[in-house]
Amino acid sequence: MKCDSLTRAFTLLIRRDLILAMRHRAEMANPLLFFILVTSLFPLGIGANPNLLQAVGPGIIWVAALLAALLSLDSVFRSDFEDGTLEQYLLSSHPVSVLVLAKVLAHWLITGLPLLLVSPLLGVLLDLPAAGIKVLFVTLLLGTPVLSLIGSVCVALTVGLRKGGMILSLLVLPLYVPLLIFASSAVDTAAAGLPVTAHLSLIAALLVLALSLSPFATAAALRVSLS
Amino acid sequence: MFNNFFHKMASPKYFYRIAGSLIPWLAGACLLFTLAGLYYGLYLAPPDYQQGESYRIMFIHVPAAWMSMFVYVVMAGAGAIGLVWRIKLAEIMVISSAPIGASFTFLALVSGSLWGKPMWGAWWVWDARLTAELILLFLYLGIIALHGAIEDRRTAARAVAILTLVGVINIPIIHFSVEWWNTLHQGPTVTRFDKPAIHISMLIPLLLMAVAFKLYYAFVVLMRARCELLERESNAGWVRELVESK
Secondary structure, eight states: OHHHHHHHHHHHHHHHHHHHHHHTHHHHHHHHHHHHHHHHHHHHHHOOOHHHHHHHHHHHHHHHHHHHHHHHHTTTTHHHHHTTHHHHHHHSSSOHHHHHHHHHHHHIIIIIHHHHHHHHHHHHHTTOOHHHHHHHHHHHHHHHHHHHHHHHHHHHHHTTOTTHHHHHHHHHHHHHHHHHHHHHHHHHHHHTTOOOHHHHHHHHHHHHHHHHHHHHHHHHHHHHHHO | OHHHHHHHHHSHHHHHHHHHHHHHHHHHHHHHHHHHHHHIIIIISOOBTTTBTGGGGHHHHHHHHHHHHHHHHHHHHHHHHHHHHOOHHHHHHHHHHHHHHHHHHHHHHHHHHHHHHHHHSSSOOOOHHHHHHHHHHHHHHHHHHHHHHOOSHHHHHHHHHHHHHHHHHHHHHHHHHHHHHOOOSOOOSSSOSSSOSSOHHHHHHHHHHHHHHHHHHHHHHHHHHHHHHHHHTTTSHHHHHHHHHO
């Protein structure tokens, strides 16, 4: 019985966040536009030499993805914090970590998934070979949830602060480093025609680790922020 | 009895007194070890057959790099204790350690780049260990910034403790990821399981300096913790008695 109500709370929470996002479509499009804009600024800045673009392309796309994720993170708990819903989550009889996981999953569906879908297009823009684009898609598929999960811990720590934005980037970006390294070197390796199973396994390991640990850290951080 | 000891130590009043009486001893020992280490390292140890005299930066650089990791681990341990048992002193330890750890990390980076210029021909290279150390510095700065941003001291301390624990899980991952990404730095020479690859005449000053750095951390962290304690407990009876008795 209790398990059922937990599943229900989980799905309801995701549905609520998705509906809220659909009602604010412009806000939802912002991180995506940012992602595309930043990526397309690079060829203008460093020159459109195809060899150069191929060499730096994976790094550019991944750095742009990190920044877009950073930009969208503030919205995970912000509105819930402001109208007091967040306190109701903490007071509810369900484990906070599960509710947090629902919030993060909804956040990924809203911001990570569009990014993922548009990434092959950016790969083409930056002259990546077909093998590289395929692997880029897989790394983003495995990696963007990690961005949301790790980011949720830091955003939970800064949600009560007035000037949380700058601090958030200082907290989040160092933690994103391993993912950036593994993912962009996976795309590089694939573009060179070498096997990438090891890279992808490492990113998947990061995902499993983040998925199993970060909801608890986020729940603890929310408790501290709202105390 | 054992339990009793910890309860006593965790009470701010006793800690303040005991830390106060420990500090001169630790500082004196630190001075002694530093002088001995510097004398041994700068005069007695022979110049390196490849690197000449400039290898002597190692006697500052290596202990600083060790301490940058050590302090973080201490912070994570204290943070976990503070979160689980809500011991005020453990929280104070975390936040008192952060600036010291950041300065050790900074010292390791600066001394490393001073050494790198004659050896590698560049102030900075994107070598694995340098990069890992740089990211460690960012983690420290993030911790300090978060603590500064939260007004309530208890909330700040607990938030910082959570962040430290998240960081400590990430440090090995960051370390291995950058190591695997790019490496130019020489491998470990002291902590190998067989015989150390460093000659005994250079090992002794290195270890002396390492002990000196540990002692430095110990007495500075106690000083900072005492100060933080006074600020937090400024309304407590024992602080008022302390001030009035002086």
